Amino acid sequence: MYIYYFYSRRFVSEFKVKMRPLNESDFVDAYDVPRDESLARVEIALLGAIFVTATILNTALLLLLWRQRKQMSRMRVFVFHLCLADLVVAFFQVCPQLMWDITDRFVGPDLVCRLVKYLQVLGMFSSTYMIVVMTVDRYQAICNPMVKFQRARSRLNVPVCVAWGVSLVGSLPQVFIFSQVEVAPGVFDCWADFIQPWGLQTYITWTTLVIFILPVSTVVVCQVRICRAIQTNLSRKTHRQGVSVGAPLPARASGAAGMSKARVKTLKMTVVIVLVYVMCWAPFFTVQLWSAWDANAPKETAIFTILMLLASLNSCANPCIYLLFCGEFPKRLVKLLRPPALSAAIIRRANQGWMAVNEMWTESPSDVGLKGDFT
Template sequence: MHPLNSSLGNFSMMMEVEDTPRDEKLAKVEIALLSVIFVSASILNTGLLLVLWNRRKQVSRMRVFVFHLCIADLVVAFFQVCPQLMWEITDRFIGPDLVCRLVKYLQVVGMFASTYMIVVMTIDRYQAICNPMVKFQRRHARWNIPVCVAWTISLVCGLPQIFIFSRVQVAPGVFDCWADFIQPWGLKTYITWTTLVIFVLPILTVVVCQVQICRAIQVNLYLKTL
């Protein structure tokens, strides 16, 4: 599952006048959709995790990737979809500054982890199909290197969230979890950087690998027909 980053979704809200009443009908639709996404993602990913855990003795490279992909999706569900759902219900972020920064950090970590776990899975399949003579190490620690890389990228690239977002006063006596960007280029830089590293680069990497995989399969089939 890949719901949109709620921090990006809040940018339009930041531009509105603070005392403008929200559209209650739209809010109810958003609450219903977020509830369905949260429940579905939680149940399905937890179920798959239990299945993989029960079959942990039959470990394989792809099962390790899928296991961590499920964990990444659960991070998205519990730290991105769930807080956004609560936010829609209360209309304001309820919690101290530390919770605000932590939630915003984990929201992006989940997005990064879910995205880059797919990237490392694709690169692994590319190596297996396009470079079949490469001898993969069979030790469990070796299998976890791509997974560790994906998690490291996620944890490091999410750090700016801690410094950008904080609990601020948006109206007299009213506090919310908002971003504070350097003017006038901060917001544009943030959106450009997020789009590049979460969407553009991963998509390009996956597309290039998939094209090479398709070519390798096509060549292999052609050689077999000779």
């Protein structure tokens, strides 16, 4: 199967068996259980494609942001660290799973086993909570703009530090749950040791709660309040225009509902990032809970496995979303990645395509003076 508590698919169907035997008769008879080689090849192909794509996109965007580090806006800081989190997912979550699928057994000592399991969940935590603090920052910018402005300098990196701190601490249980276990005479694997019969269910439920349900709930609350604030602001703006036609609008009212074009685009980007995150990870956590609580769950089916693998697509989608909403960065990315033999005509077509897609998210023609990048 997939990562975290059932990194090897054999572990899923046998987690109820005692994990630390006292004699040979107590060993988990997993070594002789054949795996579906066709499904394994599909897993390897998908994971390989996800790893390469996520690594290239996030590394390229990270380099572009780093080159402009002297002009880092708040939003760029969040995107920069989101790229770092997605690279953690690529190198320490997708890559180990890819190698594990190739070898069918974890190859490495106990220390490496615990470290890999820790870094796997660290990637999940960091990517998730970076999205949370990004959304909370947008909430502060729109609903409490004066408070945010007054504390902008001192709080610039505090949300990022909080996200990484929660991730580092929240991943610690992995170190104590997983270890190198002898699953058959002379055969070792990186497996978990749960208290039976409720340990596994508690672990999966808790992981789903802190990595998916609570973060998504926080994001939804922030987005709902943002929508209400925009609606209220729009109503007041319409009322003022009706009472005093021709009265000058506030300086901030360069876009819809009194928000600048840059802020509107930032809000849209945040919403899309959240929606894509939910679409990628909701099936994953659903099948995780299903496999933990239902002993008869179809854990070995292709659909069950693919749904878990596709969750890592979120790390490929995040840089694409940022490029979609940013005007100049797609051009710079093409210049950074293009081979020397690529013609100028192809470059122009690629740039035109990005510009056409970007125009779909542009506000009214009155919103001028602000370029593609935003704060």
